Amino acid sequence: KNEVEQSPQNLTAQEGEFITINCSYSVGISALHWLQQHPGGGIVSLFMLSSGKKKHGRLIATINIQEKHSSLHITASHPRDSAVYICASSGAGSYQLTFGKGTKLSVIP
């Protein structure tokens, strides 16, 4: 059974800081998802990765398949980035996402 661990659980940053959230998983997967959820809101899919690196605006996601590890980076953080960031994995031939417990990010002006 795959387990997904995220760190840190909570993160407070000053506006403009570079932020890194880490995710590790225990078994081979077909894809790793990074999701964002604002308080009381729905979930937005930020990235789906199977290898390498993806960038969208100020967000960068990387994955190292050999080390079973992924990172989400936010450059020049802004208060509107304050949200819960969730890492989730999916296996080959599987419909099911295995979710991490999430990282609550607060960016202070």
Added chain:
Amino acid sequence: DTEVTQTPKHLVMGMTNKKSLKCEQHMGHRAMYWYKQKAKKPPELMFVYSYEKLSINESVPSRFSPECPNSSLLNLHLHALQPEDSALYLCASSQDRSQGGYGYTFGSGTRLTVV
């Protein structure tokens, strides 16, 4: 259109009421999902529809009844719910359940309160 649309956004219902949640996508996705999310917890999978057929029911009580009228629509019918069923109900879709979640897209959810 790259969205999953859920209605209503908020719903308050009594324990004897019957209500329905609606989910719609026009991305041609053939897998659709219902998740339940309690506060400060990750989503829990409830149902999976693949090509309009129910493929997974994660031991969900019968007071929750899913329906997939066509490839774009997914409903969740609610009857005789309990206060502990209050949660955020999320719909999601993906291209195909066998592709490891390619194109996984979530809706913004229905916030359900059972009184």
